[in-house]
Amino acid sequence: VPDLxxxxxxxxxxxxxxxxxxxxxxxxxLGIEGIVGGVLAFIRWAAYGDILRHLGxxxxxxxxxxxxxxxxxxALLAPRLPRLKEWAYAGLFFNYTGAAASHLVVGDGAGALVxxxxxxALVVASWALRPPARRLVGPRL
Amino acid sequence: VTNTVAHADLGSTASFVSxxxxxxxxxxxxxxxxxxxAWEMVAGSMWDLLRIEYVRVVLSHLGYPPYLxxxxxxxxxxxxxxxLLPRFERLKEWAYAGALFNYSGAFASHVLVGxxxxxxxxxxxxxILTLASWALRPPERRLRAANPAIETRLxxxxxxxxxxxxxxxAALLTLPKVPPTF
Numbered sequence: 564v565p566d567l568x569x570x571x572x573x574x575x576x577x578x579x580x581x582x583x584x585x586x587x588x589x590x591x592x593l594g595i596e597g598i599v600g601g602v603l604a605f606i607r608w609a610a611y612g613d614i615l616r617h618l619g620x621x622x623x624x625x626x627x628x629x630x631x632x633x634x635x636x637x638a639l640l641a642p643r644l645p646r647l648k649e650w651a652y653a654g655l656f657f658n659y660t661g662a663a664a665s666h667l668v669v670g671d672g673a674g675a676l677v678x679x680x681x682x683x684a685l686v687v688a689s690w691a692l693r694p695p696a697r698r699l700v701g702p703r704l
Numbered sequence: 705v706t707n708t709v710a711h712a713d714l715g716s717t718a719s720f721v722s723x724x725x726x727x728x729x730x731x732x733x734x735x736x737x738x739x740x741x742a743w744e745m746v747a748g749s750m751w752d753l754l755r756i757e758y759v760r761v762v763l764s765h766l767g768y769p770p771y772l773x774x775x776x777x778x779x780x781x782x783x784x785x786x787x788l789l790p791r792f793e794r795l796k797e798w799a800y801a802g803a804l805f806n807y808s809g810a811f812a813s814h815v816l817v818g819x820x821x822x823x824x825x826x827x828x829x830x831x832i833l834t835l836a837s838w839a840l841r842p843p844e845r846r847l848r849a850a851n852p853a854i855e856t857r858l859x860x861x862x863x864x865x866x867x868x869x870x871x872x873x874a875a876l877l878t879l880p881k882v883p884p885t886f
Contacts, residue, residue: 664774699794699797704795
């Protein structure tokens, strides 16, 4: 008797492997960007300051963003902490969509929008693909 | 004997540590704080989207660009609505996260530009109210719900929407006429 269940599991296994790879790639990029970017912002890295000045934000915003950024990166990379991860995803989503909106409002071209849109997509992808151990039980929204 | 038992029951119901009384006062506390925060969010949304002088002066004092009012105003209204509506337990986490970032960001900004307590005590207070509302939210409004009962009563959905609508009107009627002084 052919083991139908095992046969049917093969594409599922490949699918869940691809899903795990996509989750970890997007999450590692976000986590590292958060921690490195957060530290660079906190120490008021000049290149980051130039972007904020161009968008019209005060330099001290780098201190506020830097702290939250690094915490978000740590929360995404750490095991478990599913509720904290929701907050980290929320913060990163507000941050990147806010950056995209700011670039749009000051009249920057498409080139300036690539990074915030890409990172917004990475946030959504990482959030949607997070494995059961890293998410709270409950409705999707 | 019957009287004694009945009396003892009444006493335990009214006692300070009664779970029923605790959960009732907890619920009253939750709704009081949540309505206060939601009200601030709805009024703030109005002030921001209408770009009234008050918030323009605050933003320019803190050094933020005026267009930030548009970004903040657009997020604040769904934040209030999600806090008041039933269910949407995961979106509620996002709404609380956004509210905390908003209030703590305002507090930090006032501190970093060197303002005194009169400028930063209000955002600090609202950050604390936000966390308290979050901590007190009842089981059916938080993820990993112990009670999976789903809210299907129409009134539970209509009332929050009406409350937000009333808050919007009230916000319009109570717009500050003069900018703040620092």
